[in-house]
Amino acid sequence: MDIIKTENLDFDYEILDDKGQVSECNPALRGVNLTVQKGEFLAVLGHNGSGKSTLAKHLNGILLPTRGKVFVNNIDVSDDSKIYEIRQTVGMVFQNPDNQIVAAIVEEDVAFALENLGVPPLEIRERIDEAMKLVDIYKYHKHAPHRLSGGQKQRVAIAGVIAMRPQCIVLDEPTAMLDPKGRKEVMKTIKMLNGMGVTVVLITHYMEEAAQARRVVVMDKGEIIMDGTPREIFAEVEKLKAVGLDVPQVTELAYELRKAGVDLPADILNEEECVKELVKLLQ
Amino acid sequence: MLKDITIGQYFPGDSIIHRLDARFKIIFSILAAAMLFTAQNFIGLGIAAVFIVMCYAVSGIRFRMILKSLKPIIPLLIFTGILNLFFIKGEEVLAEWWIFKIYADGARIAAFMIIRIITLITGMSLLTYTSSPIMLTDAIEALLAPLKKLRFPVHELAMMMMIALRFIPLLIEETDKIMMAQKARGANLDAKGLIKKAKALIPILIPLFISAFKRANELAMAMECRCYRGGEGRTRLKKLTCSAIDFLALGLILCVFGLIIVNNFVF
Numbered sequence: 001m002d003i004i005k006t007e008n009l010d011f012d013y014e015i016l017d018d019k020g021q022v023s024e025c026n027p028a029l030r031g032v033n034l035t036v037q038k039g040e041f042l043a044v045l046g047h048n049g050s051g052k053s054t055l056a057k058h059l060n061g062i063l064l065p066t067r068g069k070v071f072v073n074n075i076d077v078s079d080d081s082k083i084y085e086i087r088q089t090v091g092m093v094f095q096n097p098d099n100q101i102v103a104a105i106v107e108e109d110v111a112f113a114l115e116n117l118g119v120p121p122l123e124i125r126e127r128i129d130e131a132m133k134l135v136d137i138y139k140y141h142k143h144a145p146h147r148l149s150g151g152q153k154q155r156v157a158i159a160g161v162i163a164m165r166p167q168c169i170v171l172d173e174p175t176a177m178l179d180p181k182g183r184k185e186v187m188k189t190i191k192m193l194n195g196m197g198v199t200v201v202l203i204t205h206y207m208e209e210a211a212q213a214r215r216v217v218v219m220d221k222g223e224i225i226m227d228g229t230p231r232e233i234f235a236e237v238e239k240l241k242a243v244g245l246d247v248p249q250v251t252e253l254a255y256e257l258r259k260a261g262v263d264l265p266a267d268i269l270n271e272e273e274c275v276k277e278l279v280k281l282l283q
Numbered sequence: 284m285l286k287d288i289t290i291g292q293y294f295p296g297d298s299i300i301h302r303l304d305a306r307f308k309i310i311f312s313i314l315a316a317a318m319l320f321t322a323q324n325f326i327g328l329g330i331a332a333v334f335i336v337m338c339y340a341v342s343g344i345r346f347r348m349i350l351k352s353l354k355p356i357i358p359l360l361i362f363t364g365i366l367n368l369f370f371i372k373g374e375e376v377l378a379e380w381w382i383f384k385i386y387a388d389g390a391r392i393a394a395f396m397i398i399r400i401i402t403l404i405t406g407m408s409l410l411t412y413t414s415s416p417i418m419l420t421d422a423i424e425a426l427l428a429p430l431k432k433l434r435f436p437v438h439e440l441a442m443m444m445m446i447a448l449r450f451i452p453l454l455i456e457e458t459d460k461i462m463m464a465q466k467a468r469g470a471n472l473d474a475k476g477l478i479k480k481a482k483a484l485i486p487i488l489i490p491l492f493i494s495a496f497k498r499a500n501e502l503a504m505a506m507e508c509r510c511y512r513g514g515e516g517r518t519r520l521k522k523l524t525c526s527a528i529d530f531l532a533l534g535l536i537l538c539v540f541g542l543i544i545v546n547n548f549v550f
Contacts, residue, residue, distance in 0.1 A: 059543035062504055084510045092508040099498045104416055111520040113509035123519065146452045160509060161392045280467040 003168050003199050004036040004059055011054055028054040030222040032068075036201060037198070038149045038167070040248040041194045044203045045214035047244040051222035052203045056172045059201065060090040062156050073167075088117065091161035093171045098146075101160075106148075107132065107141040131163040151182025155189055168199035174207065187212065187238075191257065207234070207248045211269050218243065221277035231267040242246075250274040293415050302341040303532060305414045305422035311536055314404045318540050319399055324550055327543040328398055334407045334539050344412050352408040353401060360397050367393035373429075377506040406519025416448040421523055446502070454495065461490050 002125050009032040017023035028051045036042055046052040057063040058070050061077040070077045072086045074243040094100050103109040110128040114153060119127070132138040137148075145153055154174055163277040171190065177182040187209060194200045202213060210216050216233045216264055220224035234240070234247045237255040241247075247255070254268040256276075263281065295301075303311075310390045315335070322328045338347065353360075368391050373388030411419070424441035466472060474483045 044512070057504075060508060062507060066328060084512070087508055087510050094501060094505055095499060096498075098453055099501035102449065102502070102506060102509075103445065108417055108520060112506075112511075115517050115519055116512065118512040118518050121518060121522055125517065144452070145449075146456070157505075164509070230311075 002035045003033070003038045003073060004035045005071045005074075005202070006032050006055075006058065007063075007069045007071075008033060009057065009058060009070060010066050011051075011063060012066045021165075029058070029147075031063075032224055033191075034167070034217065034224060036199060038196075039197055039199055041191075041200045041212075041214045042202070043210035043216045044201065044219060045205065045207075045210050045216055045233075047205060047247060048244075050219040052219050053172050054222075055219070056092070056170050056201070056203050059168075059170050060087050060092055062092070084117070084168065089166055090168045090170060091166035093154070093157050093161055093174050095173045095176050097150060097157050097177070100157050101145045101153065104144055105155050106143050106145060107207040108138065109145065109156060110141075110163050111198070113160055113164045127163050127165070128159070128243035131159040134162065135159045149182060150178040150273050151185040154178060154186050154219050158186070158189055158193075162193065162198070166198070168201065168204070169193065170201045172203045173205065175204070175209065181210075205245075205250075207246055213247050218245070220244075230269055234269060241278055254262050263272065292406065292411060294344055294348070295413050295415070296343050296413065296504070297343045298413070299528065299532075300338060300409070302528070303413075304523055304529045305418040305475075306425050306523055307525060307529040307533060308410055308414055309419075309426060310424050311412045311532065312407055314536050314540060315457075316403060318543055319403050319406070321540070322399075322543050323547045323549065325395065325398075326550060327546045328395065328402065330539060330543055332398070332402045332547065334536075335402055335409070338409055339405075342413050344409070347503065348408070349405050352404060356400065356404055360400060363396050363400065364393045367396055386505075401420045417445065417521075418523070420444045420518065421521075425523060446454075450498070451496075454491065454496075457494060458487065458491055461487050 009029055011029040012026070013026040014022045015024040015026070021055075021187070032047060034049075044055065045050045045098075050274050054063065058065060058077070061070075061083050064078050066164060072090055075082050075086060077086055082154060101109045102112050105127055106282070110132055111124050114124045114127060127197075129138065129141075132141055135158050137155050138150055140152065145156060148156065158169070158171075158174075169190075171251055176185050177187065183206075190200055190202065191212065200213075202209065204210055210219070211230045211234065215232060216226070216228065216230050218233060225243065226236070226239065234251045237247050237252065246252070248269065250268055250271055250273070254264045254266070254274060257264050258266065264277055268277060300308075315331070321329070322331055327517050339349065342481035368385060369383060371386060372384075373391050376384055376385040377387050377390060379383045415424075420441045421487035423444070424437055425438045427435070427440070462472060471487050472483050472487075474480055510511050518545065
């Protein structure tokens with residue numbers, strides 16, 4: 001059963017001149033057909049300007065398609081009357097944690113979405129406590145957000161979204177501004193949520209993060225050019241390099257060794273696999 | 284340097300004053316100000332001052348904080364003092380030097396004005412010392428609610444205050460960073476003279492403004508993603524609740540007010 005479906009999605013960034021006429025038209029998405037299954041962990045890869053963030057913003061109606069359609073649970077996102085239902089189903093986390101925290105106290109911020117939805121206060125309390133415990137920030141619930149670390153702030157933002165109990169979370173480069181420790185914390189949280197049955201769409205340009213997903217989609221110039229499991233995608237080293245992307249370090253090592261005539265499989269994804277294969281060869 | 288700025292500083296605590304309903308506390312502050320302007324003599328002012336000091340004692344806020352809150356208004360105090368001291372004429376001359384004459388009336392009024400301002404600021408500070416920013420914005424929203432009928436955007440105003448309070452520390456931090464970056468590029472931020480000083484601000488303010496607009500844009504998008512649609516149908520995590528203590532406190536403050544009014548007629 002699919003939760004998100006886009007049909008021939010086109011989007012142009014239009015620049016208007018003084019008279020309100022379209023003077024310039026920059027296509028950002030071209031004919032994107034993407035379906036996301038319920039419970040899936042999908043990573044969207046692409047270098048800067050590939051349209052991956054623009055795509056993310058279509059998944060809960062922040063941007064509306066220039067041409068084509070986007071459906072969430074079979075509801076058209078351009079249906080104005082259902083927009084809050086859609087945004088409750090597909091939650092969104094952005095890159096900069098500072099710019100998505102509204103309130104000056106952690107628990108107040110986590111409660112923001114529920115307050116907007118008109119949930120009664122007692123139920124808000126229950127749901128935000130649950131959300132904060134889930135992402136492990138409950139001990140900071142009375143703190144001011146600007147006193148927390150980047151990883152902690154990003155988890156506050158995630159808690160604010162999961163308090164809505166969405167079926168799907170779209171994360172737009174959630175680790176890009178974090179240090180390695182914060183990045184690890186956030187990735188662990190994302191994987192845990194996926195394990196609980198939440199559909200995850202992770203927009204990223206870190207190959208190591210994409211390798212942890214169950215399915216990877218590669219975008220270039222507003223189009224989806226590759227779609228498959230991380231193994232299938234990272235096996236095609238040359239194709240990825242052609243669109244300005246890297247592969248995980250071990251995959252690259254295996255690729256170079258293969259080129260030099262060493263008999264290694266093409267789809268090595270992590271260190272352990274690589275070590276195992278190399279040991280096998282050396283014995 | 285910029286870290287010293289404390290706007291609406293709040294000292295968490297669990298005293299009776301902390302637990303009073305913020306709506307009542309705002310009304311109390313207005314009453315306290317009215318009280319200070321009603322008092323016509325030193326006895327009335329003394330009653331109000333004793334009352335405010337008692338409130339501080341109950342709230343557990345250290346008295347050192349009173350001095351801290353007065354620091355920014357010292358120039359105002361000096362100005363008021365001098366003005367009243369030299370320009371009010373009376374009959375009894377206390378001191379005379381060159382063309383200046385100090386009259387007893389002048390000295391009395393100067394002292395009166397200074398005490399009035401000090402008590403006023405101390406009293407008002409107690410409000411922000413003992414109520415969290417969110418409680419205050421909620422209270423303002425609740426108190427201004429009748430204005431909604433006149434189409435005054437009360438909810439929007441409260442939301443703007445809340446966001447401003449959230450972003451003040453962020454923008455201060457950012458200003459510090461921009462200043463360092465500009466200094467590293469050779470900007471002369473310690474220039475002397477008013478015009479040069481103003482010019483030195485430009486390379487700080489422009490990046491700060493651009494970044495503030497970018498932040499605002501992203502924040503608006505994040506708020507939309509979390510189903511924000513204005514004040515209509517919104518609930519609150521923490522509801523403001525008033526109890527018997529609030530009304531008791533109201534009674535007390537009205538008694539003090541009454542005392543001051545009676546005192547005006549008696550003396």
